[in-house]
Amino acid sequence: MCEEQTVSLLDVLKEDEELEEEASAVLAGSDSDHCSYPQGYVQRQALYSCHTCISNGSEAAGVCLACSYKCHEGHDLFELYTKRNFRCDCGNTKFKDLQCKLVPDKDEVNTSNKYSHNFSGLYCTCRRPYPDPEDQVEDEMIQCVVCEDWFHGRHLGSLVPDCVGSQEMICESCMNQNPFLWIYADHLAAAVDHVTQDAKDVEGRGGHVGIYLPDNRTDVIESTSKRVRGEPEPNCRLEELQKISQNRTRTGAVFWPSTWRSKLCCCSSCQERLSEAQLNFLFDELDTVQAYERRGQNKDQNQGGHDPLMLALDNLNRVQQLEIIHGYNDMKSELKDFLQGFVAEGKVVTPDDIRQFFEQQQSRKRRRVDAGPF
Numbered sequence: 001m002c003e004e005q006t007v008s009l010l011d012v013l014k015e016d017e018e019l020e021e022e023a024s025a026v027l028a029g030s031d032s033d034h035c036s037y038p039q040g041y042v043q044r045q046a047l048y049s050c051h052t053c054i055s056n057g058s059e060a061a062g063v064c065l066a067c068s069y070k071c072h073e074g075h076d077l078f079e080l081y082t083k084r085n086f087r088c089d090c091g092n093t094k095f096k097d098l099q100c101k102l103v104p105d106k107d108e109v110n111t112s113n114k115y116s117h118n119f120s121g122l123y124c125t126c127r128r129p130y131p132d133p134e135d136q137v138e139d140e141m142i143q144c145v146v147c148e149d150w151f152h153g154r155h156l157g158s159l160v161p162d163c164v165g166s167q168e169m170i171c172e173s174c175m176n177q178n179p180f181l182w183i184y185a186d187h188l189a190a191a192v193d194h195v196t197q198d199a200k201d202v203e204g205r206g207g208h209v210g211i212y213l214p215d216n217r218t219d220v221i222e223s224t225s226k227r228v229r230g231e232p233e234p235n236c237r238l239e240e241l242q243k244i245s246q247n248r249t250r251t252g253a254v255f256w257p258s259t260w261r262s263k264l265c266c267c268s269s270c271q272e273r274l275s276e277a278q279l280n281f282l283f284d285e286l287d288t289v290q291a292y293e294r295r296g297q298n299k300d301q302n303q304g305g306h307d308p309l310m311l312a313l314d315n316l317n318r319v320q321q322l323e324i325i326h327g328y329n330d331m332k333s334e335l336k337d338f339l340q341g342f343v344a345e346g347k348v349v350t351p352d353d354i355r356q357f358f359e360q361q362q363s364r365k366r367r368r369v370d371a372g373p374f
């Protein structure tokens with residue numbers, strides 16, 4: 001056994017901590033003990049749909065994190081990652097045979113909930129499951145901040161930037177439904193060369209990403225923030241941007257820099273426009289997935305007391321990670337025993353040992369669907 005192929009128990013624990021932080025980012029923002037129903041439509045929470053309770057063809061329903069543990073244990077669940085403005089459906093009239101153990105008394109339906117094909121385990125414009133047994137292409141799934149569907153990077157119609165983790169994405173269909181967003185895109189978003197098959201063949205995914213920086217753009221975008229009290233209401237920034245012509249192609253998904261929401265014009269007519277389009281959440285910095293994850297991390301830190309054995313390892317894909325996180329409590333003692341066996345015998349744990357452990361674990365767990373990249 002050569003040096004590189006082994007990991008010490010210490011390495012395992014160190015990696016655990018990193019994975020644990022990422023895991024808590026997804027789940028700690030949601031309550032794993034109490035059904036979120038009494039809070040009403042929650043700004044953002046982790047959601048699941050249950051294939052065991054809601055079979056194909058019947059109405060879509062979503063349940064909260066706590067209900068996924070307490071009411072749907074052992075069921076076939078789709079992980080929907082987080083969605084905004086949703087109220088837990090667990091046990092309401094959409095469920096024929098299930099009573100919620102946490103909040104049995106619910107309204108018949110939650111009329112403001114929005115459902116997409118994600119609730120039937122389908123994603124993207126190609127309407128495929130994820131992971132997809134028939135798809136061997138390695139690709140990342142990216143969530144649109146408007147429709148909250150997940151898309152294959154290669155089905156977005158534009159090149160995925162390298163620093164995609166820090167950028168919000170709006171899919172082409174949502175852009176076209178809200179054409180004024182293209183005006184912002186001209187000026188705020190990195191102009192990513194659009195994918196033609198030729199370009200893809202030649203350049204692959206790491207193709208050229210250019211950013212337009214017109215001289216007069218910044219002034220217009222910053223003008224409102226520099227305004228002194230008592231000055232008259234400035235012109236609509238969106239209108240001003242519209243006057244500055246740009247050559248950005250208006251096709252494909254748009255990737256936005258991290259501060260883009262704060263650059264949207266909030267004059268009264270723009271507020272009205274966003275509100276009519278049901279896009280007011282774009283004015284709210286707390287709506288972002290990043291803000292949700294920060295809340296989760298803070299909550300987790302306040303609770304303190306990390307168990308360093310929570311998870312092992314790298315070389316696990318996101319599906320496996322989520323699988324492990326979700327089944328963590330069941331699995332913790334088994335993992336501890338497993339690792340302690342190595343300590344007792346003075347052996348090093350190899351990645352293969354760990355992989356084997358999780359494969360055994362995973363075959364016993366309920367199915368989870370990858371929630372996408374970070």
Ligand SMILES: [Zn+2]
Pocket residue numbers: 034035036037063064065066067088089090102
């Ligand atoms: Zn619930």
Ligand SMILES: [Zn+2]
Pocket residue numbers: 050051052053054071072075076
């Ligand atoms: Zn169920």
Ligand SMILES: [Zn+2]
Pocket residue numbers: 035066067068070071090091099100101102103
């Ligand atoms: Zn429930």
Ligand SMILES: [Zn+2]
Pocket residue numbers: 123124125126127128151152155
């Ligand atoms: Zn697709």
Ligand SMILES: [Zn+2]
Pocket residue numbers: 144145146147148149170171172173174
């Ligand atoms: Zn969309």
Ligand SMILES: [Zn+2]
Pocket residue numbers: 235236237238239265266267268269270271
């Ligand atoms: Zn405006």
